[in-house]
Amino acid sequence: MAGTDASSLNKIIALIRSDLTNSQGDKSILECGSPALYLLPQHPDMCLQLAHQKLLCVPYKDVKECWRRLYTDAALWKVVAVLEKQEISGDGSKELEGAGQELKEQDDWITEVVKIIDMALILTGAPLREDLVVDVLDALKGVIAEQTDGPKRPFKRQRLDTEHPASLRASGYPLVFPSTIRLTPKLRFPIPRINNMSLEEFQTRILNPETQTPIIITGAIDHWPALESRSWSNPAYLLSHTLNGRRLVPVEIGRSYTDHGWGQKILSFGEFMRDYMFDSRSDNDRKSGIPDALTTSNTSRHPPSKSSRSQTGYLAQHDLFTQIPSLRNDISIPDYCYCEPPSSHPPYPSQSSPSMPAVSKLDIPLLNAWFGPSGTISPLHTDPYHNILAQVVGFKYVRLYPPGQTEFLHPRGLEENGVDMSNTSQIDLDEAMHLFPRLSPFRREGGGGSLTNHEEWEMGEGEEGEQIAFEEQFPGFRNAIYVEGMLAPGECLYIPEKWWHYVRSLSPSFSVSFWFN
Helix, strand or coil, X not given: CCCCCHHHHHHHHHHHHHHHHHCCCCCHHHHHCXXXXXXXXXXXXXXXXXXXXXXXXXXXXXXXXXXXXXXXXXXXXHHHHHHHHHHHHCCCCCCCCHHHHHHHHHHHHHHHHHHHHHHHHHHHCCCCCHHHHHHHHHHHHHHHHHHHHCCCCCHHHCCCCCCCCHHHHCCCCCCCCCCCCCCCCCCCCECCEEECXXXXXXHHHHHCCCCCCCEEEECCCCCCHHHCCCCCCCHHHHHHCCCCCCCEEEEEECCCCCCCCCEEEEEEHHHHHHHHHHCCCCHHHHCCCCCCCCCCECCECCCCXXXXXXXXXXXXXXXXXXXXXXXXXCCCCCHHHHCCXXXXXXXXXXXXXXXXXXXXXXXXXXXXXXXXXXXXXXXXECCXXXXXXXXXXXXXXXXXXXXXXXXXXXXXXXXXXXXXXXXXXXXXXXXXXXXXXHHCCCCCECCECCCCCCCCCCCCCCCHHHHHHHHHHCCCHHHCCCEEEEECCCEEEEECCCCEEEEEECCCEEEEEEEEX
């Protein structure tokens, strides 16, 4: 710890202890019982295990607040223990062998602290400790800045070089994410586009059932720092706001959540970038010009695994901006989200079930991040809210079917595991595009170009039987009415509630969805 100012650690420890021992207000944690609270300061690991069991034994919505509180406070007490151990090891009694070993041990304890805090945020949301968590992470940012550039200012005022951090300049990452599209989609039924639509125009449009349809709005978010001055297209910028890639994020592994073998992992942001954004993506992305050399990051000492190279990783539908508020400062909620949509119509019979009651009114829009390599997809599904999908980095293809086409989209029902999937279609649109090329906007014509609007769909050799079987299983789908579009950086797509939609990234992509009702 010789390279880390001991006073910085003391301040972090004092900050956590003060908040944990002097906090007033909500007493829901008392419901955990006196034994758990007695063990909390001295044996946080035991409390973490107890709280984790409680978090997993019932559906998350039914977890008592006290167990979320216990897990969060136990995590913070564990952070205190890690920091106090680090402080003791830096009193001169333990000599480190060279600067490299010193930096390695510093990196180890910082990474451990970040992991403890992020697991609490992801699993519980850190109720009533949100501000404390932000302060602790800001303090760690200061410690990292000291390692890189030497002490400059008190820890709460430390800042990283957000343009090109010194620790990342030699990492091998490109200055911007690649934006090459191998084959631009040929749109047969394009979504209307409106430039800089006024709030009044939008309100009028969504109040009329005839015009409550998808639109692409340009010019509405050009002022976002995420698009230019603090560009999310810069990998180094994103890494700097995740403590040089140490922050943990939940990542979907696999092509689609409807596929067998699909799963989720919690990875560091740096691991996700290294394993999925630059090296371990689909063959489509390798052909777009990403060199194999871009596979290393000083957030991990190991090359991507073979399994990660053959799978898609997607940071999908995650409340990243509550977890990392500094990125939230780079965007703003579009004014359209504060319009008053008409009263929600009853759910379709195919979507109504006791496990999916009518949604309640949102006080504020729900924000989610969608970040992944080229080729990620969201299968054909509906959402219970109106949505403004804002494209920040890269390009996406979107196809939408109106609610009136629901019967032709063959919604799923209650799965064997009891999960209601009736908001998701049984149809794999990628498979349908392959079997019926006229449905695909990416079909090459004669080895080059896209399918023309008037070209007759053709049967692939040996696929006639599969086409017949598909149409027997999903009657009416091939002639279902849809609209489609391509989103570019700075563009927004309005998706009315309960419209079916399929989304595919055409390049490395970062989008933000804003649900509202």
